[in-house]
Structures are given as C-alpha cells and as structure tokens.
Amino acid sequence: MKHILITGCSSGIGYTCAHGLQKLGYSVFATCRRDEDVKRLQDEGLNVCKLDLCDTNSMHEALTWMLSQTSGRIDVLFNNAAFGQPGAVEDLKRDVLREQFETNVFGTQELTNLVLPYMRKQKSGRIIYNSSILGFVAMSYRGAYNASKFAIEGLADTLRLELHKSGVEVVLIEPGPIRSAFRKNALAKFLANIDQENSAHKEIYEKTLARLQKTGDAPFTLGAEAVLEALLMAIEAKKPKARYAVTFPTKLFAWLKRFFSTKLMDYVARKSSE
Numbered sequence: 374m375k376h377i378l379i380t381g382c383s384s385g386i387g388y389t390c391a392h393g394l395q396k397l398g399y400s401v402f403a404t405c406r407r408d409e410d411v412k413r414l415q416d417e418g419l420n421v422c423k424l425d426l427c428d429t430n431s432m433h434e435a436l437t438w439m440l441s442q443t444s445g446r447i448d449v450l451f452n453n454a455a456f457g458q459p460g461a462v463e464d465l466k467r468d469v470l471r472e473q474f475e476t477n478v479f480g481t482q483e484l485t486n487l488v489l490p491y492m493r494k495q496k497s498g499r500i501i502y503n504s505s506i507l508g509f510v511a512m513s514y515r516g517a518y519n520a521s522k523f524a525i526e527g528l529a530d531t532l533r534l535e536l537h538k539s540g541v542e543v544v545l546i547e548p549g550p551i552r553s554a555f556r557k558n559a560l561a562k563f564l565a566n567i568d569q570e571n572s573a574h575k576e577i578y579e580k581t582l583a584r585l586q587k588t589g590d591a592p593f594t595l596g597a598e599a600v601l602e603a604l605l606m607a608i609e610a611k612k613p614k615a616r617y618a619v620t621f622p623t624k625l626f627a628w629l630k631r632f633f634s635t636k637l638m639d640y641v642a643r644k645s646s647e
Contacts, residue, residue, distance in 0.1 A: 376400045376443045381454025383410035385553025389597035390604055402439040426454055426480025436487055449608055450488045452481045453503040457559040460567040461574045462516035469566045470517055477521035482528055496540035501607050502529045506549045506623040513646035544607040549620030550594040560585040593621045
C-alpha cells in the first residue's frame with residue numbers, strides 16, 4: 374500500500390484525487406488550509422490534517438501527523454495546493470507577488486525538502502508537482518501565476534537531475550482548463566489586490582472581470598478526473614515521464630512551442646488570453 378500526501382484538498386483537483394485514490398485502495402493523507410474544510414473532509418471519510426504552505430510549523434506538524442501513522446514512510450507527495458493572482462504585471466505590488474510565491478513556490482518547495490530525507494532513506498518515492506499549461510507558456514494578465522508555475526517547473530527539472538539514481542522520481546503534471554474553484558478564487562484575489570480604476574489596463578480589466586465572473590466552462594475544459602488519471606500514471610509507472618500533459622490546449626501549446634517562433638507564439642498567446 375502506497376502512502377500519499379496531497380496538499381490543497383478542499384476542492385477541485387486535490388479533492389477529486391484524494392477521494393479517487395482512497396477508493397482505489399491507496400493510503401491517502403489529505404490536507405487543507407482551513408479548519409472548516411478539514412472537518413468537512415473528515416466527515417466524508419478522508420484522513421485529513423490542516424496544512425498551510427505559508428506556515429513552516431504547520432508543514433512540520435502535518436508531516437509528523439502522517440509519518441506517525443505510516444511508521445515513517447511516505448511514498449508519494451502530490452504538490453497540488455496553489456492559487457492564481459490575476460492582473461497586469463505592472464499592477465502587481467511587491468507584497469501581492471510575494472504572496473503568490475509564498476504558497477505556489479516557497480511553501481511547496483519547503484514541504485518537498487522536508488519530505489525528501491525520508492524518501493532518500495527508503496531509496497524510493499515520487500515527488501509530483503501539479504504545474505500548468507502556464508508553467509511553460511505565458512499568457513497576458515496572469516503574470517504572477519505564470520511566474521510561479523515557471524519557477525516550479527525550473528525547480529522540478531533541477532530536482533529531477535539532482536535525484537538521479539536516488540530512487541526518488543520527480544514528475545510534473547501540466548493541466549490546462551480543469552473544472553474547479555480556481556476562477557472563483559482568482560476573482561477574489563483580483564478584486565482584493567488590483568487597483569482597476571487607476572490602471573493603464575482599466576478597459577481590459579472589464580474583460581478580465583467578465584471572464585472571471587463567467588459561469589460555465591471555458592473551451593476544452595475537463596473534469597478533475599483527468600488529472601487523477603495522469604496522477605495514477607505518475608504514481609504507478611515503473612519509469613514515469615517527466616511531464617504529463619492534461620487537456621487538449623496543453624498538448625497543443627507544447628507542440629506549438631517546439632516549432633513556432635517567439636513572435637508567432639506571442640501572437641497565439643495574446644489571442645488565447647483574450
């Protein structure tokens with residue numbers, strides 16, 4: 374039985390993967406940032422603990438909680454927790470950009486580094502990062518999130534090289550549009566942190582608001598089960614791939630980036646950002 378720690382399980386991808394893996398017989402340790410979500414998932418039958426990626430003590434406590442139940446073993450870490458901060462790059466204040474990185478990058482990597490000594494000792498394990506299509510293709514008005522996912526991809530690629538022959542595998546999952554609470558949470562961050570009225574991008578922000586407030590799915594959106602499928606492959610493959618692309622847009626843009634010039638890619642990315 375593989376013991377799996379998953380971050381960001383309150384909704385969306387983390388929620389679906391935690392329930393899905395548990396149903397398949399895995400030993401799942403789900404985590405959430407808010408107490409009310411921990412209680413809700415406990416009531417649903419998951420083994421859950423509070424974990425806040427912005428709080429070092431919280432990460433230590435969550436890892437101790439898990440290892441106390443597994444005799445010190447952890448087979449898989451699924452780094453899923455993240456959020457998106459919309460807004461033009463020139464409108465991102467320093468503290469807003471720092472907040473984006475605290476969760477998506479700094480906290481994620483700190484937790485990974487806490488886990489690695491246990492995987493090294495057992496000479497096996499999987500570190501799986503939930504990245505994004507925006508981890509390798511930049512799109513307008515998503516600069517903070519773009520940068521955080523680009524950073525995660527750089528860290529993961531480097532870690533994969535450094536862990537060669539250690540028995541620990543490093544994998545990136547790169548979803549495109551997935552049905553989740555991501556858009557709703559991004560809207561809250563946009564309203565809280567972006568000065569729309571005094572921005573040079575004021576007119577474009579009207580479209581940004583419309584997009585974030587829109588109900589229904591964007592084109593090519595898949596359910597979170599699509600990520601669960603990729604996660605299962607990353608967990609079970611004897612030799613996992615470095616990257617698993619999820620959704621048609623991710624696969625298409627990966628292909629386009631191989632063959633298109635920067636100028637042409639910029640044009641496609643601008644159109645796709647509208």
